[in-house]
Amino acid sequence: MENITASTLMESNQSQLRQLVLENTERIGRQDVIIDKLRMDNSSLSQEMRERYEWLENSRQEHDRSIKAIKECLKDIAQLQKASIIEHKMQIHELKKLFGENSEQMKKSSEKFDREMRKRDENLAKEMKERDEKFDREMKEWKEEFAKEMKERDEKFDREMKESKEEFAKEMKERDEKFAKEMKESKEEFAKELKESRDETNAAIRRISVEFLGATGHIVEGLAGSAVDKIFKDAGLNLLHYGKNIRPKQPGTNNKMEVDVLLGNDTFIVPVEVKADFTKRKVKRFVRQMEMFRTLFPEYDGKEVIAAIAAINYEGGADQLAHEDGLLVIRVSSDDIFSIDPFDVKTLRRF
Secondary structure, three states: OHHHHHHHHHHHHHHHHHHHHHHHHHHHHHHHHHHHHHHHOHHHHHHHHHHHHHHHHHHHHHHHHHHHHHHHHHHHHHHHHHHHHHHHHHHHHHHHHHHOOOOHHHHHHHHHHHHHHHHHHHHHHHHHHHHHHHHHHHHHHHHHHHHHHHHHHHHHHHHHHHHHHHHHHHHHHHHHHHHHHHHHHHHHHHHHHHHHHHHHHHHHHHHHHHHHHHHHHHHHHHHHOHHHHHHHHHHOOOOEEEEEEEOOOOOOOOOOOOEEEEEEOOOEEEEEEEEEEEOHHHHHHHHHHHOOHHHHOHHHOOOEEOOEEEEEEEOOOHHHHHHHOOOEEEEEOOOOOEEEOOOOHHHOOOO
């Protein structure tokens, strides 16, 4: 009865071993499915393949744990066999006590039984040793085959990753070249549009310049007319028109100063600077030129020199600055009406 129990336990443990081997085989099959899926899903190579590779590594570790469990199971089987032998010896000892140690027949039977048990134990030990060696060889071969297969899969995986990287790099290079080409075309198109816009702007500037020259020429002609005499006369100054666009007569003079309109009488000489629009910068520039007037025009040394500016528009307080600098301010309306700002001759600046 005890022998049947030990045999049953051995068969049960061998069944467990077969079950573990089947589970490892199924696990390898699942790994094949995962590798095939990684090969098909090329769009998520970067992240998902690394996760699958880690899962394979965990499976390999789980396989090593399974092998350890199998060895523990074999150890339990050996312990059960040892316990069975000890139990048989105890039974023999009980039989000896029951029938007596002086019984020759029992002695022979006991010796025979002992020989048979020793032989059986030796055969069982030999068989178990052979089975263990065979199992170790099979497990070693299986591990080597598994390692070889995993190495081949890793190499294949590395090749696929390398090919995928090369393909990705090629695609990025093509995109960069396409982008550079489009940027070059955009720059050329922008440069063309900019040139056209610049040409249009220059043309507009030329038109405005013509209009500006026309406007200043119109003001100059107006100041040269008889109407301006009346404006100054009403303001308390009897001035006559002396000329327009007058340059210095001094020989060797490099100064480019030009008097747009020159008014005067026996006491005063009044150079007038004409602009369509007057700014503070233009006022300051005219004042600097007037400081050189007596040097450039010595023929007017016997008269008091005061200055005036005339414009359609005065920007940013240019007219106020002119008053502060002691200049006469003449305004020209869109209806060609000339007017002069109130002034006190005594406070006007003498140049």
